[in-house]
Amino acid sequence: xxxxxxxxxxxxxxxxxxxxxxxxxxxxxxxxxxxxxxxxxxxxxxxxxxxxxxxxxxxxxxxxxxxxxxxxxxxxxxxxx
Numbered sequence: 001x002x003x004x005x006x007x008x009x010x011x012x013x014x015x016x017x018x019x020x021x022x023x024x025x026x027x028x029x030x031x032x033x034x035x036x037x038x039x040x041x042x043x044x045x046x047x048x049x050x051x052x053x054x055x056x057x058x059x060x061x062x063x064x065x066x067x068x069x070x071x072x073x074x075x076x077x078x079x080x081x
Contacts, residue, residue, distance in 0.1 A: 002074045009071035013064045021060025024051050 028047035051059070 017064025
């Protein structure tokens, strides 16, 4: 059972990493309008991305690595008995 779960986690590691990268790339911060500028309507301003592209790739790689480490830990478990 744990072997099947470990194989499934290894297969799912890449989509999880890509999903985490895309998820962080889709987040945007509040529109930038300094208080002294007296912006008439903040809806006209474009919201900037919250994270840089390399940070999004780093988050995705870290998520995939964590899933792979969990799958390796599952295969190393010894059955109790």
